[in-house]
Amino acid sequence: MQCFAPHCNYRALGLAINIVIASGCSNPLNASLTASSDKIRLGTFNLENFDGLNSEKVDTVSQIIERNFDVIGLQEISPIAADKLKEKLNKSQVWEFILGETGNKQRVALFYRKDLITAQKVTEWKQVNLTGTLRSPLVTYLKTMPDGKGFDFTLVVVHQKGGGGKDADRLRQNQSDRLRKEVDQYQSNPQSDPDLILVGDFNSPTWADQNRGLRDAPLTFLTRNVETDAKENCLKKRGLPRAIDGRPRFSNRGTGCVIDHIAISQAPKGAEEEYIPQSIQILDPQKDLGFDSDRTYFSKVSDHLPVRAIFRAK
Numbered sequence: 001m002q003c004f005a006p007h008c009n010y011r012a013l014g015l016a017i018n019i020v021i022a023s024g025c026s027n028p029l030n031a032s033l034t035a036s037s038d039k040i041r042l043g044t045f046n047l048e049n050f051d052g053l054n055s056e057k058v059d060t061v062s063q064i065i066e067r068n069f070d071v072i073g074l075q076e077i078s079p080i081a082a083d084k085l086k087e088k089l090n091k092s093q094v095w096e097f098i099l100g101e102t103g104n105k106q107r108v109a110l111f112y113r114k115d116l117i118t119a120q121k122v123t124e125w126k127q128v129n130l131t132g133t134l135r136s137p138l139v140t141y142l143k144t145m146p147d148g149k150g151f152d153f154t155l156v157v158v159h160q161k162g163g164g165g166k167d168a169d170r171l172r173q174n175q176s177d178r179l180r181k182e183v184d185q186y187q188s189n190p191q192s193d194p195d196l197i198l199v200g201d202f203n204s205p206t207w208a209d210q211n212r213g214l215r216d217a218p219l220t221f222l223t224r225n226v227e228t229d230a231k232e233n234c235l236k237k238r239g240l241p242r243a244i245d246g247r248p249r250f251s252n253r254g255t256g257c258v259i260d261h262i263a264i265s266q267a268p269k270g271a272e273e274e275y276i277p278q279s280i281q282i283l284d285p286q287k288d289l290g291f292d293s294d295r296t297y298f299s300k301v302s303d304h305l306p307v308r309a310i311f312r313a314k
Contacts, residue, residue, distance in 0.1 A: 052081030073157035158200030176213030227258035279310035
């Protein structure tokens with residue numbers, strides 16, 4: 001892969017893979033899918049004001065990530081929390097992170113397993129940070145295999161403007177338009193890797209006007225398959241919708257909507273080729289994470305649920 005921006009310079013990224021298969025997990029958190037050499041568990045997770053000062057939350061978040069992900073984009077994480085989370089994760093596996101530069105104490109970050117993946121920061125899409133006080137999308141390049149046969153891709157961690165009201169809605173719409181311009185610029189550059197993945201808290205369902213810039217982009221929003229069809233109920237915050245099998249069709253308790261997304265460049269050349277069909281999931285606090293109730297999860301961890309998709313690593 002080569003750089004899509006004139007100031008970037010990619011180097012070949014080597015990786016020696018030594019997989020340690022995750023052992024059985026005890027309560028309160030149970031792994032729903034263990035690590036393997038041919039799959040990458042990729043996701044996004046808004047940690048809700050994660051400052052790293054609550055040791056119990058650090059422990060719990062580290063277990064959720066360790067047992068369910070190999071690479072994950074995080075939102076609302078402070079520099080102190082990122083260091084403490086890495087320290088906790090490294091007690092069982094070797095993890096590393098790349099932290100965004102904007103957002104003060106509520107930044108975006110990329111965490112990844114160093115025994116499975118190599119990663120480097122490429123840039124930040126600062127034009128999306130319209131006010132200068134928001135979060136610029138963090139653009140990184142990742143590679144799963146050292147021999148050139150593995151899955152290499154560009155991963156963008158996003159966190160759009162939060163809050164309700166017309167001003168916030170309008171700002172998200174404008175951010176979405178800017179984000180579309182960045183995606184178009186990236187995909188139109190012949191030097192860009194065609195495998196592009198966007199993850200993060202968009203603070204909007206896929207179908208809403210706040211996501212207008214990306215609704216018709218050449219991207220597949222995997223989360224469109226798991227978000228609620230009850231649009232009016234979602235917008236008016238009427239409950240927390242679930243599928244027939246009980247799985248969540250919301251990722252944020254406050255809105256009752258799926259606002260945390262994974263979007264991928266489309267086949268035949270994009271990351272959609274590596275995506276394992278129907279693997280997209282919003283992780284359930286009880287079924288997947290082993291909590292005794294949703295209430296316990298939301299009170300101890302976050303008002304968001306983690307979202308995960310599985311990709312072929314080679």
